[in-house]
Amino acid sequence: MPLSKTELNHADNFLYYINKSIKQKGYMLYQSGGVRYRYFDPDTQNLHFQVKGNVEESYQVQINLSLSPEPDFFSDYDEEEDSSCECIYFEQELECKHVAAALYFILHNKKSDFKKILSDEPKDQKSDKITAFPISIPCSLEEMDKFHELIPDDPNNNYYDANLKSVKFLENGIIYYVSGYSYMDELSVTYDEGQVTINGSIKRPHLVRAGLKWLKIRFEGKDKRELGLLTREQREKMILMEVEEMGLKEQLKDPLSAMDFVLHDQRIIMISSGELNGLVNLDQYKSNFTHYLNQAKIKSLGMGSFQDTKEVDIGTYNVAFAFCYNQWGSFTEIIPFMAKGSKKDPEAFSVKFERLDDPHDIRLKRNQDLERILFLRDRFQKSLLNKSSMNPFDQFREFYIAAKEYPLFVFKGFQYETHKIRKAHFDKPLEAFKANAQLLIDKGGVIYNIRTIIEFGDNKYDLAELQDQIIFTQVFAVYKNQALLLFDSERLLKLLAFQMKNSFIQVLDKEFDQYFKHILLPMASFIEISDKTGTLKESENPGPLQKQLYISELNGLILLRPQVKYAESAFSNPLEQSTIIDADNKAIYLRDEDYEDEYVEFLRKLHPNFKNAGSQGLFYLNQDSFMKDLWFFKAFEKLKSEQVRVFGLEKIKIKKYNPFPPAISMEFGSTQDWFEVSAKVAFGDQKVKLKDIKKALDRDQEFVELADGSIGVLPQEWVKKFSKLFRSGEAEKEGLKVPKTLFHVLDEFEEAQSFPEVIRELEEKKAKLAEFTQIKTAKIPKKLKAELRKYQHTGLNWLNFLQEYQWGGILADDMGLGKTLQMIALICKLIEQNKKAKVLVVAPTTLLFNWRNELEKFAPHLGYFVHHGNRSDSLEELSQHQVILTSYGLVINDLPLLQQIHFEAIIADESQAIKNTQSQRYKAITKLKGKVKMAMTGTPIENSLAELFAQMNFVNPGFFLSFKSFKDNYLKPLKNGDREILSELQHKIKPFVLRRTKEEVLTELPDKTEEYLYCVMKPAQRKIYDAYRNEYRDYLLKKFEEEGAENSKMYVLEGLTKLRLACDATNLVQHTEAANESVKIEMLLEHILEKTGKHKILVFSQFVKMLALVQEKLEDNLIEYAYLDGKTSLKERENVVQQFQQDEKKRVFLISLKAGGTGLNLTAADYVYVLDPWWNPAVENQAIDRCYRMGQEKHVIAYRMICKDTVEEKIMQLQQAKSKLAKEVISEGDSFLGALDRESMLALFE
Template structure:
């Protein structure tokens, strides 16, 4: 705490001045006015200009008291620039007795004498009083600003005589006749005239002290002229009586006979750039803002004067004045150049336009590249674009020049990629790219590929080419092609129908024929595409039919078909079933041949994605007719080895096949279409910024529609709902799940042992050992699901080709479809359940031990989050209504197809509004495949009487059993 010692001390510390005061206001009193008084400091002899408030008599004369007023009190109240400058100028001279005269003083005086408020001016007469009182100030008028100080140089025998003359309002005055007031003014008849140039002050003061002029001996005259007169000539007119105008002959025989040149010299001055305009006469440079004269010497040593081209110089000055508003004001100063702050000078909108105009006017500019820290090129970019047609692409020639310097396409792309408006030139300077072109270049490079000095854009991106390029840069052939593309690809009703190949062992549905026509249509233009029909609509048969149709077009029809390992057998079976005339060569497995020597003899080279990655070093060297990628979502990640290997392959064309072109986001689409339709979606950065982020993150509908329109011609997708009228209400198909080597090894071992057991038995013995036979059959079926189901003492790897296939199917279907999964083995359902949990897929589970059957069924039927229902065949074969599902997977085949049909009917029943797809998972080359064939050959087995494994033995012979194990 602070103790109070003195109230007076606290008063000083806590209270402001309590005296009454009134803020200064112009014209605040009825009989008061502000006046300006010029005087001289008593001891320093410097000019002082003060602002007073004076009382006024009835007849308009001032009277005491004169109250000194601070001009700063008015500055902050004013908005008009001239008024602000007026009061600021007064402040400069009101209390600054020791200031050294400067250029700024003259500029401040000019602002004061403009007198925007029309105040009266007075000057102090010290003879009346040393103080400023009404009687000691005399009124003066403000006259013109003097800009006419002239020197006359005459030759007098062995010396030169120099005299000074003042020109006021056009009239000459001898200096000795004039009164100088406070160093800056001439006082004539009660009017003050300001010397308008700071550099007048010293010559005037000198010749005022030497009223009879200055004499210079001829021995010193040259030095005097060089060091003094030439410099004075920058601001003062000097007349040489001894110097005669040049004759025509003197002009003709000298350098002055050539046209004058206009130049601009640029240089640094602290943080400013000096802009010095010069007219070159012969070899003599004359700054046009000076009053210098042009001299020459003839062959006889006689001096002569050359008249400056006033008209050309005035036009030169006018040109510069139009280029920046500051120059007009700078012209009123005594500077012999213009100037701009470096930041303002380097503003590209200014200096590029200025340089362009200077170049157009034929003005030479020197010193730009010598400015400190400056690497910019002074020239505006000149851009020329020309687009021509190539085989499968459009060729874009981009010519960007800065003056005579051409930008390489590589340097241009580097700048655009770095999002920089500056481009490096060969001379070390930086060219500035126009803002309106940066966005265009970004788009050009985003959809095109740079080959040497040409940008090639695949013709598949014709819509982007049509949008990005102005019509005048397009070659005539390009315009015609774009019109054709627009016409053909905006309306698919005009697609030519082709004849279904006779060698196809199947009748195509109408939508499948359209798919064949669509593939052929794209092929006519060498465009790839994406066949994206729903599962079960026959994508494979459309591709097979298309491969057959290629025989009419090509002699060499070798195509690469890349599929997931799990689908290798399915594709071989499909080709064998629908087109046995097609020769297929499979490149897969440890014993595969690594080389392309045999490829020419086959129409389909079938391989897996894993083998593609492993064998890419030789596969990339063969040029295929087509490359087909099935389940092409395998290459959706452009950073993956699968994608990168696929992009190295060579072919005439490419097609991707998938039921789910987009699984997670639009980036999935980019990976697949950038393979099938290179260039369609531009670079990955372009696609990410223009489509992926706006659509996936910000849900921009316009971008989504734009993307949809862009890819529509190249994606053919039909859902089951769209072609429902052509589909049977229930479609059944088989997915072959080829075992991995480890699983196959276990199966082959058990099958061999069981086959030997059966071979050693007679027919009757088999009947007697039926339990052992049934157990053997069941074990083989369990191994087809997973060797883990055997539950014997041996430890088996958790390998299951069926679970792998099932997970692939669920991941691709679960978003749009509900799925039923049946198995005879509860232990197999448990393995599937384990995998679903790993993947976060919600499911329901029903076996014989399930008590709350009704709530489980209702949850699957009504809960949209539950996508999968695992059901044991016995527990769910009858009595359930599961119409929410439209995909049914039968993991293991049953001896009696009627039991399977009952399971399928849990979904395919009254109330089902969708087309149902039933898929059986079969391991080829196993008992499962034999069971399928046995079902076909033993029609009587399909009766309802056969319901168990034991009943099958009543109708199956030893021969049948051995065939199951062959």
């Protein structure tokens, strides 16, 4: 029997939906004989075809003509597919030429009896095919070489090409993340006691077989060695072999962390990490680098797109959105478009219509929130096509709220015309109305008449009269292409679409009871009912009302459906518009809207996720949110106090809580360096280990899962105690050990009173700590050639106290307060006490001459040696000196030599240089041997609190245990604004950090004024800047999409650097304009020549090329100047500073911010210009303080030069937030600035 007319119509309609060019390719493929019909499957109703391919020899295509091509938006989502093909194009686009060719085959062979043609394959062969994961294969580790032979293979399945994106190692297996089948899929291979299991996220049978094929081919080749990495034991064995082969096994503290396995160029390879991080295969590295040099090309940013736009078009186009329907009247997409207005009405849509692609098109009159709106439009589009799990109704509401300031139209053309739109496609914009509906019941004789009434604005319409005037979609309705009707309830909208064919019905009197029971009652839950017949009698509420909440579980979600009980069989859902009908006596109760609104408001406050939810008549949470922080316990207590009856909780598969309070006993002990703590915790007869409590608290849970499956709730008091203990202690077997520098942590444990030895030691420690506020006055060393100020003597007292107890500290005084002098005083004191003592001072290279001068000035009796330049490589020679001065770079290079000396003290100047724990500087300096370690810095925190960890860990090793511990215990909570943790951290570091500001101690210093000097770009410079900004913004949007915001920060920094250069001078960037401009240089010269008189001026820039441009202008104007950048040698540096300080003719000093921001004393200057502010205010403050320090007698004026309406203004705002960062921990402060997120980064390019 041939295909039915309906089935042929479906084939025709399927073909209609396919893209025109794909249809043409499909027809040519059919004409060339590329389609072979195979068989009909009566179980699935699929017609199976084999179609010739390009990449593969052929593809399997299936067509199901029992399914309608027109989407039914008012029924639940159906996972059945009308067509499928194995080719990759179909996987991505859900259409391809192979499907089109099969459809042409059907339509050109209408009379063929497709359903009688049998398969070429025997049935048993078909049924033997593997169709689903997981698959288990017996195989021992010794047999892995031949494992590929054991993987099942389908000889007809040649499709296996896929890209391996990443891998993840499990305890006993590997997960492969591959793309090429359908977006991103997982394939895992795991081993367990002689059994290998292959699993995956792929569901389609032919793709399951394709995944197996991919693994089979992978394990046939060189990649079969990956099967030797399945277990952790195998991987560790291979690492140890590699390390041993290098001859490094004995030299490494942790050989297992010295190598790691990563994916590179589709292969799993072993790379160096940990202590060997950065170790390279030199031959390979040279080869790669040569290849890079041959391939690398600098891409210049073209100005074409900017120049192609006529100046008259800039800012003249209006934006709107249009709703598009297919030929069946079904809503298919939202089209963004733009058009110009007329002279009479510039806001209209009159001429030059085109589809909108770029939200930052410079022709747009306004683009407020347009990028977000287009994102919401795309997200809605995916939900509409069932390509996401999100609800289209909710997604459209979010789009509409964001886009309601823009006009909305109905597109009157065909769908294929949307790519070339014209004015004729649009009428007037739609007027939006909130809409509702009701059922109106009246009666004539023995017949009930039921009508559906639509209400919006001041209008009421009988739905029966609107048959050709209203279109219902799954998310809204449109009346006469003039009014957009928005309904609160998705269920009501679906009902109205259904009612279009039944908008007026009549029911016999004798059948009304059946209609009432089976139709009217269910409808009443989401539509208002008005009965004019008296059959349903309006009645006053019998009272009292009762709030109810029904809880159920669906696909891992906890659903909470509210209800208000009016009578035994009369209920309302306060989240929906409905009529309350008492089924027993056919009474209609008036809703108590105030009572229901108060109930809904109460429910919304129970959880943040409930705030804007409820459009489907319920709230929902996933199980993690339901359980987090014992939310459900707290919520049910509130429900109980609000007298809400809860139903269904006993059916939820959540763990029950243990009725016993925890019994906690603790033991304390002491060793040379640590306090030892162990604890026993039991809930009734259920015992809990300390490590289990730590795991729970690490997951932010205030409960522990017990062995019997119940939950033990930890009291808040013990949550705080244990949290603080875990933040300070290091896990060891069944207990913890706490560094003795953190003895105050044990103060909170009353249980420690039972251990006298520990208490005695704690009291001793506390007595010592109390002396921090009453530190003994240290005698100033006799040979120190300086008179210490009062605050400097206090600093010496503090430093001396720390070294007596062999504690390290950070001297973090403001720049210019004489930190070097205070530290020299400590060095003198140490050598006064022990003539053989040796002190190492490590500083940036640029500060070594400063230390030399200060030592000669204040402590000429000390024997010092500058280990730099022609340095000594003899231990004997180095050991002859009392003080050794060297740079951070030489500590790295000469570490083996310096490690042989036991120093009395190691001092790190400008210690922010070791803020990165992964840097070679940090790793090298922490390996030196010193009885006490001190750090000096005016900016202990420049960018983030992570810097504090590095410096504290240098002066007091183990103070924060590990960086992971510091990150988990402090950084993450502080990012969330945890004030208690901030207070704890302040208290913890306070004894070891001393910071005084100039305002506190140098009251005799003159005033300092800091101002922003705003510069307005001229048209040519602005044009170049805008072009770079727009191009980088588009580039970043693409990168965010491809690599994610977190992995794209390097591109953000690249873009910011370009924009800052464009702000400085157009000479610094590539462009096609005729001339170069720099408003900053013009304004700077104006200030130097006209506004600063004979004052001396410091000019700082981060860019040496910018300083070179200023140099040219100074020479053109015969202005004498001094110059210093990173290439200036130590000797030249000293000379040029002296020249500027002493020579009255040298009025201007050009300094690169990086080279001259620290270690210079330039009090001859009283004007400072920072040409290109960056978002680290600490660096600029250091630069300004080169002249604002002890010895300055003049009023200092500092200008930061900012180009108006550019990224520099946004950086200025970031600066103001960042300047609080150091104060938050070192003194006081509010919540601190977290990392920039995607929106914050994009905002810099607005």
